Amino acid sequence: MRSLTTGYCKLLSPLRLTAVSCRCLSSNELKMPPCDFVPERYESLPYEHVVEVRKKNLSAALTTYYSKPLLLHQGHMQWLFDHEGRRYLDLFGGIVTVSVGHCHPKVTEAAKKQLGRLWHTTNIYLHSPLHEYAEKLTSRLPGKLKVLYLTNSGSEANDLALYMARLYTGNYDVISLRSGYHGASPYTLGVTALSAYKPGVANGFGCHSTMCPDVFRGIWGGSHCRDSPVQTTRTCSCSAGSCEAKERYIEQLKDTLDTSTARRIAAFIAEPIMGVGGAIQYPKGFLKDAYQLVRERGGLCIADEVQTGFGRTGSHYWGFQTHDVMPDIVSMAKGIGNGFPMGAVVTTEEIATSFARSLHFNTFGGNPMACTVGSAVLDVIEEDGLQDNCNTVGTYLLLELSKLRDKFEIVGDVRGKGLMIGVELVTDKKTRQPLPAEKLNVIWENCRDNGVLLGKGGLYNNIFRIKPPMCIKKEDADFAVAVLEAAINKYLDTAA
Template sequence: MRLSGTMAGALRKGYHKQFKSLCHSAVSCRYLSSNEKPKMPPCDFIPEEYKGIPYEEILSIRKKNLSALSTYYKKPILAHQGHMQWLFDHEGKRYLDLFGGIVTVSVGHCHPKVTETVKRQMDRLWHTTNIYLHSPIHEYAEKLLSRMPGKLKVLYLTNCGSEANDLAMFIARQYTGNFDIISLRSGYHGAGPYALGVTAHSAYKPGVANGFGCHTTMCPDVFRGIWGGSHCRDSPVQTTRTCSCSPGSCDAKDRYIEQLKETLDTSAAKKLAAFIAEPIMGVGGAVQYPRNFLKEAYELIRERGGLCIADEVQTGFGRTGSHYWGFQTHDVIPDIVTMAKGIGNGFPMAAVVTTEEIASSFTQALYFNTFGGNPMACSVGSAVLDAIEEGGLQNNCAVVGTHLLQELAKLRDKFEIVGDVRGKGLMIGVEMVKDKKTLKPLPAEEMSLIWEECKDNGVLLGKGGLYNNTFRLKPPMCITKEDADFGVAVLEGALIKHKEAISR
């Protein structure tokens, strides 16, 4: 590759030697002891030398001027450069990013196709409102909607998932003339004034009035919930809990549906505006529902006049592997679909898709979004769709994701504190517990020990779940089996180290 002057300077200073020691080595599949370190898969990308604000000064600015923002890790990472599944810090250390910027980097950090598209569009037109005609928004609308099933053919473009969910809820209330909206406990749908009402996770609740008319029903979690077991969910890896389901039926699904009926009978009005759910919970800890739960839930909501909203902010664009949209894995077609995060590979954009009939009701007042559907966003979104298709990334999610799930399941079988491994494609959760008998969440300090150890050895994981005891693995969709094996080996090493520390 051609080196810039900055890169060449870095090489002269010995930076290349440091970097190559991180990159050019073969991966090992398993730790043998806590002292043996798995080696990263090779990488021939050379990051530029960091010449920005010194690290200590960055920390000072953060504390003084950005104190409202939280950080990950005891020694926060100063991210400098990204390349596909890899993230580099200011010292040139390379990390396998298994969290993808909170499930946002879909096709890869600085994906060349997306990057080149951005550069071309920046030279042509940065911004104009969607009041004016411009080619990118029309090209993108046609391309995105060709991937939607049924009558889902009308598009609204926004800037983030919270805004998309706010808009979807508003449209549902406008169309139905009803007000009450149902969501699942533990679910997260954003922090906007509407979306916060259906976010059922106390960590995100500010303690002031928000989200009127929103009600929650029991989370149909077949691992931690009251009902469920080893035959209930659509995942290559099932929970080890004994299943009470008889052949051809799902007892857990029936019981959670009864809970939804009770919520409808006791908490909500007789007529509903909507029901909103993620096909697989994201922030909630990659929770998967019993088979056919969502299908029957949709039927109940529609019987009461409500619309069904699928929150695809984290599950969309092929991440689940078997289908392009997460709701398709449940054999349902929603009335409204929201999407964000991976839609722009990190560029701030989001969307709401609905039917022409529903959209026609949303014309009593002028709806306008200054930045939604701007030329830059639409060009990026179009390039992301192309990159998913051209790179075979949906299939890669199915193949590598299944492999990763199966390897992680071996850790569940080996370690008492690995309670559950679940997910589909590259939408994966690993729930940590004190022991498999009580299922008590692993304490925060122990979670942090494992998490920090993984980071120190070059693997970045997310955390989530109602008790923040689930490791979230939702990487760029371009990762390889070799990367997956490396990630599992690092996690296994951290688990061994944790076990040795606890036994002392």
């Protein structure tokens, strides 16, 4: 195995600070790709004081990553820098939020100009950024999805989408998929089907979950189910043009509709690829059949694009397009603003009109700053070719990660599309028993020590979530895979 050096080169003086790619690594090991960006010297609160403030003045509900939490100071494109000048490849993008790159120059410049012109006015007044953005964003959605509501977060967006569906249909019951995450507001907690997020008090009435169509860990799955360059290693005996797994999971949805809801429902909400649930992909055709069942019951179909939207899947701009479906309502957030707090709901004129029967108001939704940033993000996605980059680099990264699955018994599954990727760790491939979270953490921490930041997720917290800024390059992918491989080797050597 390669030897790892966790130390870094000393920065001799703030005045002599050079591009922080000077990690002191021995001759045969992991070399971080170069970066010519020079971070500013950190001159704020000492690390120990920050930790103390965290304990005293911030809610204990706010968890931190890593045994020794990172104190981040600056970001540039796919890179983050801590208070000591160490550089990290960010493969989690602020929880799938940094879409075009940390502090992208064009987005930053647009924000600065608007900051000097008009920070805030509510949407009771006309202002150009709102109307320019509304036209620009809706032009990127197909069909009749042309009416926009702007919010401040994904939870708000999904909350509004559910409310809108209930108003329009006159029905109440909502269906979601187990292991799905849609937010933490009282409404959205009902459709979030992960117990870790449930507070144990009444919330989300009228919400029901159906079996998650997970073709790796679920009851059914085969070797041709996913829209991904990497399939499961499960055997598949389906005849051409058929998918037994899809049919079985649809039967479970029918059973939920027959036993848990009224005969007519309000909505079905699903992510095109699960985010917090661990990049779970459904059998091809599942969402299409699910949408048909829901509409037969009078319900609307909501596509939660909070993590999959804006080109991240590579082949399409929106995740729902990869399933050949047309939702009635689309919710979005996170990458919409590259880290600026904003979200949106887009629907049809007919559904939007029914929603106008009562006054709806959002003080900050559609404010000039958010709309200016959002507009610049849309421009950069096109100008920098980021959707194509997701397709090219994402496919390359998936295939390289699949080699780790072939090499290591504990790498049970690699899946995803574009730069929406999951790597699931197991105790062994035969039983698919999840690797305990504390063991996964050893690998995760080692990756951090060697300059790669990964997310975690899944029902058992045994899945690495890889959703980086969409500007990463192939050499970054090579570095990330090498670091992960070395971390797994180190873990196995220690565990032996």
